[in-house]
Structures are given as C-alpha cells and as structure tokens.
Amino acid sequence: xxxxxxxxxxxxxxxxxxxxxxxxxxxxxxxxxxxxxxxxxxxxxxxxxxxxxxxxxxxxxxxxxxxxxxxxxxxxxxxxxxxxxxxxxxxxxxxxxxxxxxxxxxxxxxxxxxxxxxxxxxxxxxxxxxxxxxxxxxxxxxxxxxxxxxxxxxxxxxxxxxxxxxxxxxxxxxxxxxxxxxxxxxxxxxxxxxxxxxxxxxxxxxxxxxxxxxxxxxxxxxxxxxxxxxxxxxxxxxxxxxxxxxxxxxxxxxxxxxxxxxxxxxxxxxxxxxxxxxxxxxxxxxxxxxxxxxxxxxxxxxxxxxxxxxxxxxxxxxxxxxxxxxxxxxxxxxxxxxxxxxxxxxxxxxxxxxxxxxxxxxxxxxxxxxxxxxxxxxxxxxxxxxxxxxxxxxxxxxxxxxxxxxxxxxxxxxxxxxxxxxxxxxxxxxxxxxxxxxxxxxxxxxxxxxxxxxxxxxxxxxxxxxxxxxxxxxxxxxxxxxxxxxxxxxxxxxxxx
Numbered sequence: 001x002x003x004x005x006x007x008x009x010x011x012x013x014x015x016x017x018x019x020x021x022x023x024x025x026x027x028x029x030x031x032x033x034x035x036x037x038x039x040x041x042x043x044x045x046x047x048x049x050x051x052x053x054x055x056x057x058x059x060x061x062x063x064x065x066x067x068x069x070x071x072x073x074x075x076x077x078x079x080x081x082x083x084x085x086x087x088x089x090x091x092x093x094x095x096x097x098x099x100x101x102x103x104x105x106x107x108x109x110x111x112x113x114x115x116x117x118x119x120x121x122x123x124x125x126x127x128x129x130x131x132x133x134x135x136x137x138x139x140x141x142x143x144x145x146x147x148x149x150x151x152x153x154x155x156x157x158x159x160x161x162x163x164x165x166x167x168x169x170x171x172x173x174x175x176x177x178x179x180x181x182x183x184x185x186x187x188x189x190x191x192x193x194x195x196x197x198x199x200x201x202x203x204x205x206x207x208x209x210x211x212x213x214x215x216x217x218x219x220x221x222x223x224x225x226x227x228x229x230x231x232x233x234x235x236x237x238x239x240x241x242x243x244x245x246x247x248x249x250x251x252x253x254x255x256x257x258x259x260x261x262x263x264x265x266x267x268x269x270x271x272x273x274x275x276x277x278x279x280x281x282x283x284x285x286x287x288x289x290x291x292x293x294x295x296x297x298x299x300x301x302x303x304x305x306x307x308x309x310x311x312x313x314x315x316x317x318x319x320x321x322x323x324x325x326x327x328x329x330x331x332x333x334x335x336x337x338x339x340x341x342x343x344x345x346x347x348x349x350x351x352x353x354x355x356x357x358x359x360x361x362x363x364x365x366x367x368x369x370x371x372x373x374x375x376x377x378x379x380x381x382x383x384x385x386x387x388x389x390x391x392x393x394x395x396x397x398x399x400x401x402x403x404x405x406x407x408x409x410x411x412x413x414x415x416x417x418x419x420x421x422x423x424x425x426x427x428x429x430x431x432x433x434x435x436x437x438x439x440x441x442x443x444x445x446x447x448x449x450x451x452x453x454x455x456x457x458x459x460x461x462x463x464x465x466x467x468x469x470x471x472x473x474x475x476x477x478x479x480x481x482x483x484x485x486x487x488x489x490x491x492x493x494x495x496x497x
Contacts, residue, residue: 027162029276032196033339035169038273041265042193044256047272048265049120049197051252052112053128058245060097060132063237064090065139066370067230072143077226079143084220085227087136091218094129101125113256120194123201130204137211153210161203168195236375240366243382247359247412250386251393251405258397271402273338274345277331281323281356306430313364317437318478320357321444325474327353328451329467332460348406350448355406358413365420368428377423385416436482447474 036042064086072079101108101122109118141150172187191198252272256264327334328350335343362381369377389412396404424430447470454466 038341044265044269051249056128058241063234067234080220164199236379239379240382243386270345273342278352351406355409362417368424381416381419385412
C-alpha cells in the first residue's frame with residue numbers, strides 16, 4: 001500500500017503540472033481558432049507541422065528515455081555513467097540532425113508542402129532537436145525523484161509560450177492597426193502562423209539554460225560498450241515509439257496527401273482543433289506514465305510487483321473512464337474552447353478519447369516486455385497497430401474525411417492493446433482484474449448512452465443537470481466498490497472513524 005501511495009503522490013505532482021500546463025496551453029486553442037478562421041486553413045498548417053515534430057522527437061530520442069530507467073536501475077551498472085553516455089549520444093545526434101536540415105532545407109520544405117516557408121521547417125527542426133536533448137534531462141529529474149523542478153520547468157515553458165502568443169496574436173495586431181509604422185519593427189501581419197513556430201523556438205531554447213546543474217552530468221564519462229548494449233535494448237523501443245507516435249500523428253501527416261478536396265488544410269484544422277478537447281485522456285495517460293515508468297523499473301525486483309501492476313492497471317481504467325464521462329457530460333460547455341466554425345468536428349471527440357484510453361492501457365501492458373528485455377514484441381505490436389491505422393486512413397479518408405482518422409486511431413490502438421495482452425499473458429502472466437474492469441467499462445458505456453441522448457434531447461441546463469447526476473452515479477459506484485472515502489489521499493482523514 002505504501003508503494004501505491006508513493007505512486008499516487010508522484011502521479012499527483014506530475015499530473016498537476018501536466019493538467020495545469022495543458023489547461024493553460026488550451027488557452028492557445030481558443031486563441032488560434034478565434035484568430036485563425038477555419039476557412040483559412042492556418043490551423044491545419046499548425047496541426048500538420050506539429051505532427052511531423054512529434055514523430056521526429058521519437059526518432060531523435062530513439063528510446064533512450066526508457067533505456068535510461070532500465071540501465072540506471074540495473075544491477076551492476078553505474079547510473080551516472082549511463083546518464084552521461086546517453087546525454088552525449090542524444091546531444092550528438094541532435095546536432096547532426098540540425099546540420100542536415102539546414103544543408104537540405106530547400107528540398108525538405110518542398111517535400112513537406114511548404115516551399116515558400118522554409119523558416120517554418122528550420123525553426124521546428126531546432127525545437128525538436130532541443131526537445132530530444134531535454135527529454136534526457138527531464139528523465140534524469142524523474143530518476144532523482146525531483147518532480148517539483150520537473151513541473152516548474154514544464155510550466156515555465158507553457159506560461160512563457162502563452163504570454164508571447166497573446167502578445168503576437170492579440171496585443172501587437174491591435175497596436176499595429178493603430179500605428180503600423182511604429183510597430184512594424186516588432187510585428188508583421190504577413191508572418192501569420194509563423195509566429196507560432198518562432199515563439200516555440202524561443203521558449204524551448206530558454207528552458208535549456210535552467211538545466212545547468214543537470215548538464216554537468218555530461219562529465220561523468222562515456223562508455224562505448226555500454227552504449228552498444230543500450231542501443232541493442234533501445235532499437236526495438238525506437239521502432240515501437242515510431243509506430244506508437246504514428247498512431248497519434250499519421251492521420252495528420254497523411255491527411256493533406258490523401259484527402260481529395262482543395263480544402264484539405266481546412267478539414268485538417270477542424271479535426272486538429274476538436275481533438276484538443278479529447279486530449280484530457282492523453283493528460284491522464286501522460287501523468288500516469290511520468291510516475292509509473294520509474295516506479296515500475298525501480299520496483300522490478302520486488303516479489304509482489306505483479307499484484308501492484310494489476311492494481312495500477314485497474315485504477316488507470318477506472319479514472320480514465322471517469323474522465324471520459326466528465327468530458328462527454330460537459331461537452332456543450334467545453335466546445336466553447338474552440339470557435340463555432342470548428343464545431344462540426346465535435347462528433348470525433350468520444351472516438352478519439354476511447355482510442356487514447358486504449359493507448360494508455362497498451363502502455364501499462366507494455367512493461368512485461370520491457371522488464372523481460374523482449375522489447376522486440378513492442379515493435380511488432382505497435383507496427384501492426386500502425387499498419388491498421390495507416391490502412392484505414394489511406395483507404396477511407398478520401399470518402400469519409402476526418403471521421404476515418406478518428407476510427408483509424410481507435411482500431412490501431414485496439415489491435416495493439418489486445419495483441420500485447422494475449423502475448424504478455426504467455427510470457428509474463430499478470431492476474432489483471434479483467435472482470436472488474438469490464439463491469440466498469442460496461443457501466444460507463446451505458447452512462448455514455450444516457451449522456452448522449454441527454455445532450456441531444458434536452459436543453460442546455462437540463463442536460464447539464466442530468467449528466468451531472470449520471471457522472472455522480474459512476475463516482476458513487478467507484479467509492480462503494482474500490483475507493484472508500486477514508487482511503488483517498490489528503491481528504492481521507494476527514495472520513496476516518
């Protein structure tokens with residue numbers, strides 16, 4: 001129970017920073033959608049290019065985050081040497097990447113569909129290289145169990161990013177309209193969405209300077225033989241990561257290439273905007289992962305670890321289902337995050353949230369092959385899931401548009417999740433409480449049907465009232481079945497006898 005409380009505490013800190021950070025970052029969604037009309041396709045450009053950067057970040061870290069935790073906790077290894085060796089490797093490959101992008105910026109910009117905007121490409125190339133390097137630094141903070149600095153730096157980036165976006169998309173345009181001669185030195189309306197990428201570059205660069213203490217670890221040494229062993233461990237994770245991130249981004253990368261209409265960026269912008277509403281599920285998954293990964297590897301030699309993993313899975317499922325119901329219950333409020341000309345895409349929200357939940361379950365299942373050093377299985381599962389997603393996108397996007405993107409993600413994650421579970425039970429059997437999780441899922445599905453009809457048939461406030469009752473029913477079931485009030489951290493002491 002002490003281990004679960006430690007996991008809950010770290011998840012709360014990481015989760016708080018992620019949730020607050022993402023909530024603040026959500027301020028950019030209404031900002032962009034209200035300042036960039038759906039018909040312009042500008043938000044589609046942002047969605048498309050950030051999908052590329054997400055994929056490149058996985059490639060440039062090449063599984064070294066997970067590899068660091070595995071080898072730093074491995075008996076007989078020097079954690080400092082592991083950290084320094086990985087930091088040097090990732091730093092070198094990031095520098096090489098930046099050099100190649102600048103050397104071939106013309107052909108790369110044209111191939112990506114932005115021949116007139118090479119600055120978009122090189123600025124994001126520097127950002128993704130810095131992010132890859134910082135990923136190891138952030139992993140070191142997690143290893144040292146320093147969630148407060150981790151959270152502070154994440155929030156610093158987001159706060160500064162939001163502030164500068166407000167300046168360049170709200171304040172300066174008004175000042176420019178009043179006196180263009182004076183303000184033209186700071187603002188050019190023709191840059192448009194380019195400011196999104198340039199601001200990101202500035203903020204990412206600034207955060208690097210706050211890692212002065214952690215950067216000293218680069219002097220702990222370098223061991224090439226250790227690196228070869230780590231690369232042998234990490235390359236399947238890289239394949240797994242590429243397949244996994246393609247499950248999240250392939251639709252946004254492929255959409256402009258396979259959608260037959262001239263308004264591809266318009267449709268992609270609508271899809272990209274409404275998906276942001278569904279990202280509450282990704283928030284929970286990310287927060288859980290930040291705490292769970294070092295927790296699992298750090299306790300891999302404990303005798304009762306399988307029971308702990310089973311409990312962790314159960315509570316993950318419970319609270320992601322609760323998050324799903326909450327988002328759908330208040331979707332008529334949350335939709336105001338984006339401008340009304342993007343609302344046509346709201347029908348994808350429940351599909352995307354369900355897909356994200358399956359991705360989280362798949363992540364929790366993945367530890368059996370990471371702990372047994374059989375990471376090749378992860379590459380296989382994610383590769384198959386990715387193939388399913390890409391196949392659905394290529395075949396169905398031309399006819400069904402972004403709805404095919406949503407169902408493609410759902411199918412891809414579902415296949416990978418099921419494969420990992422059934423194969424994992426053969427090589428590393430864990431007695432997951434399947435029956436309990438299925439009961440929760442069935443109950444949530446029934447309540448979701450009720451919420452859906454409530455939103456369709458009732459007025460705004462009556463629907464809110466009915467939906468709140470339905471969510472409270474689910475909460476009451478959780479409390480009665482698995483989480484007595486006395487066991488809840490912080491507030492539990494007020495319910496103890």
